[in-house]
Amino acid sequence: MLGGAPEGGPYDGGTTPDGVLLPSAEPVQLVDPDGHHHTDGRYLLPDGDRLLDAYGRLVAGRRINDQANALVRQGRMAVYPSSHGQEACQVAAAVVLGAEDWLFPTYRDTVAVITRGVDPLQVLTLLRGDWHSGYDPHEHRVATQATPLATQLLHAVGVAHAAKLRGEPTVVLAMCGDGATSEGDFHEALNFAAVFHVPVVFFVQNNEFAISVPLRNQSVAPSLAHKAIGYGMPGERVDGNDLAALLAVLGAAVDRARDGGGPTLVEAHTYRMQAHTNADDATRYRSADDVERWVPKDPITRMRTYLRALDLLTDEKEQALADEADAIAAAIRKGLNTEVTVNPAELFEYVYTEKTTQLREQAEQLREELARDAAGAGTPADDTKAERR
Amino acid sequence: MTQTTEAPTGGVAARPGAAPGGRVTSTFAKALNAALADSMAADASVLMFGEDVGTLGGVFRITDGLTARFGEERCFDTPLAEAGIMGMAIGMAMNGMKPVVEMQFDAFAYPAFEQVVSHVAKMPNRTKGKVRLPLVIRIPYAGGIGGVEHHCDSSEAYYAHTPGLTVLAPATVRDAYFMLREAIASPDPVVFLEPKKLYWSKEEVDLAELRRTFEAGQAPRRIGKAVVARPGTDATLISYGPSVPTALAAAAAAAEEGRSIEVIDLRSIVPFDDETVCASVRRTGRAVVVAEAPGFVSVASEIVARVQERCFHSLAAPVLRVTGFDIPYPSPKLEHFYLPSVDRILDAVDDLQWED
Ligand SMILES: Cc1ncc(C[n+]2csc(CCOP(=O)(O)OP(=O)(O)O)c2C)c(N)n1
Numbered sequence: 001m002l003g004g005a006p007e008g009g010p011y012d013g014g015t016t017p018d019g020v021l022l023p024s025a026e027p028v029q030l031v032d033p034d035g036h037h038h039t040d041g042r043y044l045l046p047d048g049d050r051l052l053d054a055y056g057r058l059v060a061g062r063r064i065n066d067q068a069n070a071l072v073r074q075g076r077m078a079v080y081p082s083s084h085g086q087e088a089c090q091v092a093a094a095v096v097l098g099a100e101d102w103l104f105p106t107y108r109d110t111v112a113v114i115t116r117g118v119d120p121l122q123v124l125t126l127l128r129g130d131w132h133s134g135y136d137p138h139e140h141r142v143a144t145q146a147t148p149l150a151t152q153l154l155h156a157v158g159v160a161h162a163a164k165l166r167g168e169p170t171v172v173l174a175m176c177g178d179g180a181t182s183e184g185d186f187h188e189a190l191n192f193a194a195v196f197h198v199p200v201v202f203f204v205q206n207n208e209f210a211i212s213v214p215l216r217n218q219s220v221a222p223s224l225a226h227k228a229i230g231y232g233m234p235g236e237r238v239d240g241n242d243l244a245a246l247l248a249v250l251g252a253a254v255d256r257a258r259d260g261g262g263p264t265l266v267e268a269h270t271y272r273m274q275a276h277t278n279a280d281d282a283t284r285y286r287s288a289d290d291v292e293r294w295v296p297k298d299p300i301t302r303m304r305t306y307l308r309a310l311d312l313l314t315d316e317k318e319q320a321l322a323d324e325a326d327a328i329a330a331a332i333r334k335g336l337n338t339e340v341t342v343n344p345a346e347l348f349e350y351v352y353t354e355k356t357t358q359l360r361e362q363a364e365q366l367r368e369e370l371a372r373d374a375a376g377a378g379t380p381a382d383d384t385k386a387e388r389r
Numbered sequence: 390m391t392q393t394t395e396a397p398t399g400g401v402a403a404r405p406g407a408a409p410g411g412r413v414t415s416t417f418a419k420a421l422n423a424a425l426a427d428s429m430a431a432d433a434s435v436l437m438f439g440e441d442v443g444t445l446g447g448v449f450r451i452t453d454g455l456t457a458r459f460g461e462e463r464c465f466d467t468p469l470a471e472a473g474i475m476g477m478a479i480g481m482a483m484n485g486m487k488p489v490v491e492m493q494f495d496a497f498a499y500p501a502f503e504q505v506v507s508h509v510a511k512m513p514n515r516t517k518g519k520v521r522l523p524l525v526i527r528i529p530y531a532g533g534i535g536g537v538e539h540h541c542d543s544s545e546a547y548y549a550h551t552p553g554l555t556v557l558a559p560a561t562v563r564d565a566y567f568m569l570r571e572a573i574a575s576p577d578p579v580v581f582l583e584p585k586k587l588y589w590s591k592e593e594v595d596l597a598e599l600r601r602t603f604e605a606g607q608a609p610r611r612i613g614k615a616v617v618a619r620p621g622t623d624a625t626l627i628s629y630g631p632s633v634p635t636a637l638a639a640a641a642a643a644a645e646e647g648r649s650i651e652v653i654d655l656r657s658i659v660p661f662d663d664e665t666v667c668a669s670v671r672r673t674g675r676a677v678v679v680a681e682a683p684g685f686v687s688v689a690s691e692i693v694a695r696v697q698e699r700c701f702h703s704l705a706a707p708v709l710r711v712t713g714f715d716i717p718y719p720s721p722k723l724e725h726f727y728l729p730s731v732d733r734i735l736d737a738v739d740d741l742q743w744e745d
Contacts, residue, residue, distance in 0.1 A: 102484075136519040137483070144516060148507045154473055155508070158480020158488075165436075165462055166485070184500070188473035195468050350518040351552050353576040356613065356660035 023225035027237040027269045030244040033297045035305025043248035048312045054091050054243055055303050055313070056321045061087035061111035062300055063325035064120065067332050068110070068127070072278045076336045078129035081108040085241070085273030088299035089205045091115050092246035093173055096254050104143045104156040104174040108205075112175065116142050120328060121335040128336070132350075149180040153189035153202060160198040171199045171257045173250070179210020181224050190265065194231040199257035201250065202265045205240060207272035212285040228265035240270030241299040244306075271297070344370065415596055418588040420562045421451045421527075423596045424569035425489065429459050431604065432487065435573055437464040439474055439491030439527075447491055449529055449588055475501035475526070479508050482522040482578075489525040489573060495582075496539040498528050502547070509578045510553030522578045525569075530558070531631045531681050533586035533728055535721035541585075542718055543682035545630075548580040549658050549691075555612060556659040558582040558630030562592035564656055566599045567608045575612065584631035613660035617669065621651035624675035624738055627666055627692055629655035632679045632729055639679075639734035650738065658688055666692070667699045674705040675741040679729050684712030706742035 029038050030045050037045060046054075065087070068080040083090050086108075094115035097103060105113050113123045118135050125134025126145055133144035143159075146152035156174035163170035180186055181204055193200045204224050208215050221227055228235025238249040246268060253264035271294040275282040282291075307313035348355060348363040355363065415423075429435045437452055443466040446453030455464035467474050471492060478488040492498035498505075505526065512520050532541030548556045555577050559565045565583070572579040602608050618633060619640050628636040633654045640650035651669050655662065670676045676696055680689040693708045711729045719727045 132515050132517050137516055138519060143483070144512070144520075148503060151472075151476060151504060151508060154476020154504070155480035155483060157473075158477040158482070159484040160480070161477060162481040162484035162486045185472050185476060185503075188468070188470040189476065191468050191470065192473045192477055346517075350514045350516075352555070352660075353513075353518070353521065357663060358661065 021229045021232070021234050023223060023228070023235040023237040023267070027239045027267075028245045028249050029239040029242050030248060031242050031302055031306045033241075033302055035302050035309060037306065040245075040248075043245065043252065045244055046247045046251070048307075048310060050247065051244060051303065052307060052312050052317075054095055054247060055300075055307055056324065057091045057095065057115050058087050058243060058300055058303065059321045060325040060328055061090055061115065063329050064111055064114060064332070067329040068124065069274070069278065071333070071336050077124065077127055079277050079279060080110075080127055081277045082272075082274045083108050083111050085294065085298065086205055086207055086270045087111055088243040088246055088303070089203070089240050089268045089270055092243060092250050093175055093203055096247060096250040097171065097173055099141070100168065100170050101254070102141045102143065102156065102159050102170060102172040104152045104159075104172065105145050106149075106152070106175055106177065106180070107145050107147055108177065109145065109175050113142050113145065114328075116140055118142055120332050124332065124336070128340075130340075131347075150176055150183035150185040150189070152176075153180075154185055154192065156200050157189050157193045157196070157198055160193070160200045161196055164196075164198050169258055171201065171254050173201045173203055173254065175203045175205065177210060178204060178206040178208065178215050178224060179213065179218055180204075181227065182210075182218050190228070190231045190233065190263070193263035194233045197260075197262045199260075200263045201253040201257055202263065203250065204265070204267045205270055206267050207240075207270050209272055209276070209286070211276045211280060212282075214285075223267060225265055225267035231263075231265075233263045233265060235265045235267065237267050237269065240268030241294075241297045241302065243299055243303045413593070413595060414591050415562055415594050416588065417559075417562050417565045417583075417590050417592075418449060418451055420566040420594070420596065420599075421569055421583065422453055422455075423600070424566045424573075425452060425455060426458065427600045427603070428489075428570055428573040429455065429463055432573075434485060435463075435487045435489065436481065437489045437491070438467050438478075440467065440469055440493050442466060442491050448493060449583075449585070451527070451529075451583070451588075452491065471498060471501035472504050475504035475509065478524050478526075479504065479512065479522060482524045483512075483520055487523045487525075487573060489527060492526060492528045494536075494540045495528055495530045495542040495544050498526070498544065501526075505548070505554070505580075506551050510551045513577065514553055521576050523573075523576050525572045525575075525579045525581050527569075527581045527583060529585045529588075530582040531584050531586065532718055532724055533584075533631060533681075535724070536585070538718065538720070541724070543631075543680070543713065545580075545582055545658055546682060546687050549688050553578070554659060555579040555657070556582065557612065557657050558584065559656060560584065560587065560618075560628075560630055560633035560654050562590065562594055563599065564611060564654075566594070566596065567603060568611045568656065570603050571608075571610065571612055579612075582630055586631050587634070590634070611656050613657050613662055615653050615655045615657065615662035615665040617651060617665070618654040619650070619652040621649040621673065623649045623673055624677065624741055625651045625653060625666075625669045625673045626677050626679055626734065626738075627653045627655065627669075627696075628679040629658060629688075630681070632681050635729055635731060636679045636734060639731045639738070642731055642735060643738060646735075648738065661692075661695070663695060663699060666696065670696050670700045670708075671703040674703050675738075676700075676704075676708045677734060677737045677741070678708065678710045678712075679734055680710075680712050681728060682713055683715045684710050685715045687712060706740075709737045709740060711737050 071077045090111035122135040156172045160172040225235035442452040626636040678689040
């Protein structure tokens with residue numbers, strides 16, 4: 001059959017090299033919260049340069065989150081779902097992919113999209129309240145940030161399937177949150193990916209909350225990664241605040257997918273340090289103490305300690321990274337201070353490839369209204385109506 | 390503009406002698422099958438998938454033989470999951486393919502509704518046209534076949550109400566062929582409604598000739614173009630899909646009573662062909678919209694509104710509707726009470742405030 005089990009013999013697809021579908025008992029961790037290396041039987045620590053490069057993006061990610069939050073407070077952005085505390089997941093998701101791969105992000109994954117190379121201002125377009133995604137998905141192979149939960153996971157499967165049919169080496173990494181794993185589309189996506197044996201890595205950022213609903217009200221599975229076994233694909237749990245472990249685990253899943261090993265489900269255990277969005281009041285469903293407990297696990301301080309101990313991160317390098325992050329933030333500030341020019345004619349432009357008669361008429365109606373407004377400022381509305389009759 | 394090189398086909402009955410020799414009888418289903426096969430042969434990026442479309446050839450056999458001919462990479466069975474089918478089609482369309490998916494029955498497309506409304510319809514717009522979704526959603530649709538519940542819904546209003554979707558409903562064998570090919574060739578997503586009760590209707594057509602006509606670019610455009618299925622001068626029946634044959638039968642019956650009734654087959658619900666519809670109503674001054682879906686907040690309501698807005702001064706009577714009742718689709722034993730009938734249409738025509 002198409003995809004699915006390899007021909008001949010009993011089903012042996014969907015296993016890790018050691019033949020296990022079950023995730024590790026504990027989330028994979030390579031650098032602990034104190035910044036010390038942990039050995040793992042299955043995953044090697046990424047080399048220093050790779051870690052240093054990713055660390056720089058982590059610092060920039062935190063700065064982007066801070067800047068975006070500030071811009072919402074100033075009324076320059078409509079909303080921002082912060083990934084503060086989850087930046088290691090964001091960075092790792094983007095940097096494990098090659099140029100030929102696709103990233104499918106959610107609304108919370110702004111930092112991942114920026115890390116992938118999309119212009120921050122374009123990425124923030126949607127969150128400013130605009131109607132369009134702001135960037136061309138094909139340019140960086142990043143799908144539009146998805147709002148309806150879990151729906152994008154299926155698109156990821158389709159992109160991967162098309163690439164596979166053409167014999168291209170594309171891998172697709174599709175992101176979602178813990179809440180989204182309860183949606184039917186999550187199930188359908190994993191099942192389709194496994195049955196068609198396509199190169200997709202499903203990456204769940206378990207930040208313990210779906211708005212106000214904690215994980216225990218979402219699922220009673222031993223872990224979200226355990227769900228993978230039901231689809232016949234390997235699942236893996238990883239410390240979502242450990243950049244090194246994320247790079248190793250996601251990197252291995254991407255390699256496996258590229259080598260024809262099919263899909264993997266990776267669950268990162270992390271925590272949403274801030275409210276769901278600026279509109280949310282997190283104090284209604286969790287205490288400050290709960291949040292405090294995660295502070296020592298911060299992905300940045302941990303990687304910083306590790307890199308400094310190895311002398312990979314020097315004072316000068318830190319300063320340089322901080323300056324880079326500041327420059328990104330300044331560019332975002334500057335960009336968002338500039339008023340966008342809106343063109344109402346655009347409203348009708350992209351609904352169909354060719355405007356329908358109806359849309360042409362409506363575009364013309366709006367154009368006339370605007371022309372009238374421009375010509376006779378102060379014309380009472382009633383007169384205008386009478387004129388039309 | 391509508392039927393420049395072709396005679397109107399006028400309903401689904403075989404019309405022996407209406408065309409030059411060499412033609413063979415084909416069913417609506419066979420024409421759809423040929424349109425799929427010809428599209429797949431002409432364009433390697435066209436794929437067909439859904440539930441039971443592979444080995445079985447679909448529960449209505451519309452995909453019969455496609456897997457055998459094109460291989461299971463081009464026509465394949467999916468897991469039983471409509472959102473999955475639809476969502477995967479979106480991704481494939483994003484990545485260079487032209488997927489045609491089959492939703493097994495109208496009411497079983499609802500699990501995919503979220504994908505259709507939130508993504509299929511909006512993706513091109515929200516990416517400013519950078520992501521086009523050239524995909525076709527084929528839906529065996531509407532009733533009149535004695536089906537059990539959930540197998541006979543007329544769901545066109547849901548789709549027609551959603552900007553970004555093209556919504557088509559053919560009523561003749563020739564249109565079935567040409568419109569499906571045009572739908573597959575379209576850069577925009579198309580909801581292609583296949584009236585189930587017309588699957589076995591027949592016409593004398595040479596499918597090979599239709600293919601040549603289409604591929605030579607000689608088939609007049611049908612998306613957005615209604616057609617006069619039967620000319621007349623006294624009143625206009627406006628219909629589409631499964632109700633067109635009934636409207637034609639009503640027009641034939643009215644002719645025996647001395648009334649000349651024009652029948653418009655919309656073919657394309659979105660985009661809507663105001664021009665053809667209004668030209669007819671302005672000529673006849675009277676109109677009845679005939680559609681199988683419940684009438685409340687329906688495509689029929691929309692047509693009435695448009696016609697009143699645009700043809701008010703030409704109208705000799707209010708525009709009337711003959712539609713299904715506002716009830717869930719009834720059981721096979723009761724469906725004939727529900728469906729627009731020739732008599733009900735003739736009654737409506739009689740109500741058009743004739744002077745005599
Ligand atoms: C289908 C759907 N239902 C509801 C919502 C409203 N909503 C937005 S975010 C959210 C919580 C999502 O939680 P999770 O998947 O854990 O992701 P997180 O926000 O934690 O990253 C909800 C309920 C939605 N966007 N889509």
